[in-house]
Amino acid sequence: MAEANTAPGMMTPLGHGAGTNEHDASRRDFIFIAAGAAGAIGAAAVVWPLIDQMNPAGDARALATIEFDLAKLELGQEVRFTWQGKPVFARRRTPEEITKSEQTALSALKDKLSRNQGLPASADASDANRVPVGPDGKPKPEFIVLVGTCTHLGCVPVFGQGDFGGWFCPCHGSHYDTAGRIRIGPAPANLEVPKLAFVTDSVVRIG
């Protein structure tokens, strides 16, 4: 950049020479890039709110937890309710079901991960890792609480059908056992176990 040309008050006569043009060009390049960058950042700043407004709003996010009293369940009974718009199954299992589920070898499972939001992602899908843990820190195998959304394409499975005594998804034929673990069918993963915390001996908070 030629020093002289930038001196204030020094007007270059029209068509003065190559140096002037080069100088103007680099100044214009800078203005062009600066304006373009400011425009791009401004556009991004406007576009982001337009995109983010579609995410769950504050009121939807506020409905994050719900409480349920497990003592209300009779032996073998399943109760369904919604949590964050998703179906939840709470069920009291029979002793035979518990034994059978506990004895299921991990190698017999299609998905070997616990899919329990209360456990680390790497925990295995043993029965003990699927059932709620009581206030005393011990698993409560007589209960099972699951998000009732088929991990295939989101239908709601029904209880008491299928080959494993648990849930069956009629949409594309996924069979889950009494611990909500996928055994056969197109679903890739076990039914999700929501994060559970006991507020009293029997009332559990979901979420």
Add this chain to the structure above:
Amino acid sequence: MSGPSNYQPGSAFEKWLDTRLPIIRLGYDSIVDFPTPKNLNYWYTFGGILTFCLAVQIVTGIVLAMHYVASAQPFIEGSNISQAFASVQRIQRDVSYGWLIQSLHTVGASMFFIAVYIHMFRGLYYGSYKAPREILWAIGVVIFLLMMATAFMGYVLPWGQMSFHGAAVITNLIGAFPVVGDALRTWIWGDFAVSNATLNRFFSLHYLMPFVIAAMVGMHIWALHVPGNNNPTGVEVKSKADTVPFHPFYTVKDAFALALFMILFAAFVFFMPDALGHPDNYIPANALSTPTHIVPEWYFLPFYAILRAIPDKLGGVIAMFGSIMVLFALPWLDTSRVKSMRYRPLARQFFLLFVVACLTLGYVGAQPAEGLFLIIAQIATAYYFLFFLAILPILGIVERPGNAPASISEAVLKPGAARPAHAAAE
């Protein structure tokens, strides 16, 4: 639009307008004096029929939107019936002529798809996707995608059992994508499941999309009027003798075909308005139980069959989207220099088999995805992709085409003369 304009402004007003906004000239050049191949058959009337269908959906849709309530909230405290469901019932029972307008819109969606499928198979058979009409074809595929999105979101609006769980299944497809899948799905739902927020945005977009489609139709026709129509011989127009003016020849032909189409349309509207729909959608949406047999509307069945034919979740989703994306590549996949399958003895047979495969996919899409149905779906899916990715590319090289006529006039004046010997069956 292409070639010199023959418009002669008549009145002083027309002259005045023509030098300011030549809109009459545009209309004259596009639909009155437009030179059109003189051998277009009835398969070529579906473009006009489709324009009519779009107009019907927009007019009836705007009226429906005056009465429809996009809310999943209970319509009476404690009821399991939503305001959306109740408002559609009210349209059908209480709003003056609501039964007619609602039925026109629902049946109209099906008629729209009947017409678009015929229109697309027509293009496939006569090689209308080939140079110089690749862009025209690609715009058509875009319109088809937009139509599918519009119809899918429209079907969610009555908030019945099929609306709700259909929406759940389709939006869950998005969850199959690695890494971003979950976040994207929540973003589309606007909640942690299909919900009131989902219904509201679907209504907003369902209202918008048909106008986007209308704009794309404008581009489609623009891209048509630059090279002009293809025709059943696939031989390009060579001289003025090959053409007739669009009006009155094709305005009348299109109008006649449209009248027949409207008879079919009216038969459904007045005598069997629900025949093409699913009875489960008259059950109010219930998030806690899925209908035992969940199927999409008939016009999505072939794609649903492809989705379920692949045993892997992500694989199924990719195959389903791929089955439409492959259409974009079609102009470059088909290597034959002969356009019309009239003069392609082998391609014609593979094409017929392709139509059968599509119909088969439609049939198995409505059946449970197990046992024999699953195997049939897999074979038909394999053929669907082989047709585009292997058969058309290879045939263009190995097939010996019959003799296409030298010009459209020759084909019209001496029918049969230019036919290949083994094309007698056509």
